[in-house]
Amino acid sequence: MTDAPDSDPWRDVRGTHIPLLSRVEQITVDKGHGALPSRLHQQGQVIGRGTHLIYVRFDHGGQLIALRPHHVRVIEAPAE
Numbered sequence: 495m496t497d498a499p500d501s502d503p504w505r506d507v508r509g510t511h512i513p514l515l516s517r518v519e520q521i522t523v524d525k526g527h528g529a530l531p532s533r534l535h536q537q538g539q540v541i542g543r544g545t546h547l548i549y550v551r552f553d554h555g556g557q558l559i560a561l562r563p564h565h566v567r568v569i570e571a572p573a574e
Contacts, residue, residue, distance in 0.1 A: 516540050520550075536554050548560070
């Protein structure tokens with residue numbers, strides 16, 4: 495994984511760029527921004543990105559959730 499410039503809005507909690515189709519894990523809770531306690535430590539795949547959000551389809555339940563990138567960590571990025 496390569497780090498992106500500071501202007502990159504799609505960076506995880508560690509500062510790693512979040513590519514489309516990467517696998518992520520929700521590691522923080524913030525009910526106001528979609529990071530619910532019930533999804534803490536659940537994994538999913540990033541299937542879209544907005545201006546300041548990522549769209550994750552979680553494995554458990556298959557829900558599509560909009561999250562702020564700093565609520566997740568990248569666990570596997572697609573090969574470039």
